Amino acid sequence: MLRWSGAIARQMRQHEISLQGKSSGSRETDALTLADLTVQELLVSALRDGDPLFRRCRLEAEEQTGDIAAFDPDSPVTIAIDPIDGTKQFRDRTGNGYAVMVHVRTVETVVGSLVYLPESGPRGEWVQVFDGVVRCGPDDLSRPATEVLASLPPIRAADRRRSRHVYLIGFQRHDRARAELVTRAGLVGVPPDDMPGSIYPLLARGEFAGSLIHSPNVYDFPVSLHIVRALGGDAVWVHNGEPVHFRRTWLDERADMLRLPDIVACAVEEDVRRTLVELARDWSRVRYETT
Numbered sequence: 001m002l003r004w005s006g007a008i009a010r011q012m013r014q015h016e017i018s019l020q021g022k023s024s025g026s027r028e029t030d031a032l033t034l035a036d037l038t039v040q041e042l043l044v045s046a047l048r049d050g051d052p053l054f055r056r057c058r059l060e061a062e063e064q065t066g067d068i069a070a071f072d073p074d075s076p077v078t079i080a081i082d083p084i085d086g087t088k089q090f091r092d093r094t095g096n097g098y099a100v101m102v103h104v105r106t107v108e109t110v111v112g113s114l115v116y117l118p119e120s121g122p123r124g125e126w127v128q129v130f131d132g133v134v135r136c137g138p139d140d141l142s143r144p145a146t147e148v149l150a151s152l153p154p155i156r157a158a159d160r161r162r163s164r165h166v167y168l169i170g171f172q173r174h175d176r177a178r179a180e181l182v183t184r185a186g187l188v189g190v191p192p193d194d195m196p197g198s199i200y201p202l203l204a205r206g207e208f209a210g211s212l213i214h215s216p217n218v219y220d221f222p223v224s225l226h227i228v229r230a231l232g233g234d235a236v237w238v239h240n241g242e243p244v245h246f247r248r249t250w251l252d253e254r255a256d257m258l259r260l261p262d263i264v265a266c267a268v269e270e271d272v273r274r275t276l277v278e279l280a281r282d283w284s285r286v287r288y289e290t291t
Helices: 001-011 034-049 087-092 143-152 172-184 199-205 221-231 268-278
Strands: 057-063 077-084 099-105 111-117 126-132 133-138 167-171 189-190 211-216 234-237 250-252 257-261 265-266
Touching: 001 034, 001 111, 034 077, 034 099, 034 199, 077 087, 087 268, 099 133, 099 221, 111 172, 111 199, 111 221, 126 143, 126 199, 126 221, 133 199, 133 221, 167 199, 172 189, 172 211, 172 268, 199 211, 199 221, 211 221, 211 268, 221 234, 221 265, 234 268, 265 268
Parallel strands: 057 077, 167 189, 167 211
Antiparallel strands: 077 099, 099 111, 111 126, 126 133, 211 265, 234 265, 250 257
């Protein structure tokens, strides 16, 4: 399902497919293309018409398309979709780090994540987290996708690289300034415009230590949380250091998406997470400042 969706996104990217529709003021958040809507329609339809178990779950999707009403809004289990993560990079053709994403979670944590990057490497790349195991590696289009995923070697925390790079996003016009403060604290802050690719394989392989995000959305960030927890780390709210959960969200009407409240520090290594918490503890918890 994700492999087919990625193939469609790759083909659509060759055409002018930009759309209007979001006005949060963030270039990353407001980027919207016909590919987002098309891929989401395909993913929602595949889930609806696949195993009946899927329709017993709640469905959260970043865009307003597809037969979302076919799913149970009161289910304790949520399937979440981000049809094109990294839409700005996808639309502007500034890199190949965009991804098609699906994850499954409860109110406490994420239980399954799957990310497909159609143009990462010569044939695409996978990131999967399931049953406490993280896998990351290239696709092989000559083999069934499930077979490829099963053949990818698990990433073990003890063998993973140790990086000081931290991805920052969500601070609006202050992203770069906040990244510089992270660098002064002894890490390496990286704002969205400087990201070398998608955070998910970079985080899984250890090329990035983690992320610091203001009010992350519930469609893509949970995969980062899942990766770090599977590798022994955690994601916490910086104002109190408590582990992130999904019992409380808010609707960002500017971007038309659900978000977690406040600022979240996410990292495998405890010292990185502690540095981020100490640094950002007193930063504003309001996403859209009036000044």
